[in-house]
């Protein structure tokens with residue numbers, strides 16, 4: 001048994017007006033949460049949401065350091081109090097500090113060795129900013145700062161190991177997409193593509209494909225930034241001036257990395273064959289394809305952290321919140337992946 005096996009798997013329930021709380025409750029009611037799962041959020045709000053949706057789940061107050069009681073049909077909750085009442089679908093900036101408090105509790109428990117891993121239900125970036133946190137751009141960057149590491153990598157994956165148990169799966173297998181830049185206005189992306197950033201993110205990606213995914217010599221394919229990877233400089237010079245020199249330097253270090261390749265054809269079966277991960281230059285270049293291939297059966301993993309964090313492949317879906325119709329598939333995938341990665345880490349540490 002791995003050292004993490006007895007430790008709770010934490011789920012932060014995310015934006016209280018979004019679908020996060022009900023997705024956790026749906027999986028709990030369906031008996032689809034992994035053992036030792038603990039939710040973090042407002043106990044009363046969760047009880048009311050379960051009752052409103054007719055979900056049969058008993059929510060039990062618990063606290064960090066306490067053993068998790070494995071009772072069928074019960075979900076332990078580490079409580080964090082809402083700052084203002086919630087209506088599903090209606091954002092309130094007053095609850096921004098509540099959402100961040102759930103993250104702080106999860107990170108501190110992981111750092112204290114009181115939890116195996118954290119899985120985050122979606123939060124709403126805009127309302128956190130409107131709640132007074134002007135520099136906030138997402139969990140990924142917040143976790144980088146909270147864990148005091150210099151950089152992290154956002155990677156979304158829909159690989160065979162993740163969706164193997166999904167009945168009727170129709171998507172593509174084994175696609176992992178990591179990003180050089182994450183939550184930036186498109187206008188700022190080109191300036192953020194530097195030799196240092198491309199090399200640093202590529203090294204972090206390769207290191208965690210080995211450390212977390214057990215791929216001894218990862219094969220990475222890198223997208224260009226511009227159409228047709230810049231068309232020999234006629235459609236942009238970032239490929240010639242920045243990305244190609246960066247990839248040459250990485251190859252000289254021994255990394256198996258190809259590119260920059262035109263992003264529109266990189267995501268086709270012939271180019272993806274034998275590739276462990278694609279490195280995209282910006283958010284929608286990579287994630288639109290990933291979500292086309294596996295929305296609902298993909299997970300988001302933050303690479304480069306000292307703790308295990310996974311998340312869903314979707315956002316707060318305010319249009320669906322409180323209706324009980326959102327798909328909990330990605331949350332299930334994120335939970336299973338977090339448990340697997342936590343077990344691997346603790347086995348490696350033994």
Ligand SMILES: NC(=O)C1=CN([C@@H]2O[C@H](COP(=O)(O)OP(=O)(O)OC[C@H]3O[C@@H](n4cnc5c(N)ncnc54)[C@H](O)[C@@H]3O)[C@@H](O)[C@H]2O)C=CC1
Nearest residue numbers: 121122123124125126311312314315316317319320326327
């Ligand atoms: N991990 C996280 O915390 C994430 C947070 N977000 C945030 O969520 C907010 C809303 O973002 P949007 O771009 O509108 O994306 P979104 O994923 O919330 O919604 C986009 C579309 O997908 C649908 N959808 C989303 N989740 C679904 C589910 N579980 N089942 C069925 N349909 C689902 C929605 O109904 C909507 O039509 C933003 O603030 C964004 O930053 C977005 C992605 C991840």
Ligand SMILES: NCC(=O)COP(=O)(O)O
Nearest residue numbers: 138139140141287300311
């Ligand atoms: N599209 C992915 C996304 O926005 C995830 O953001 P976060 O995990 O950094 O909050």
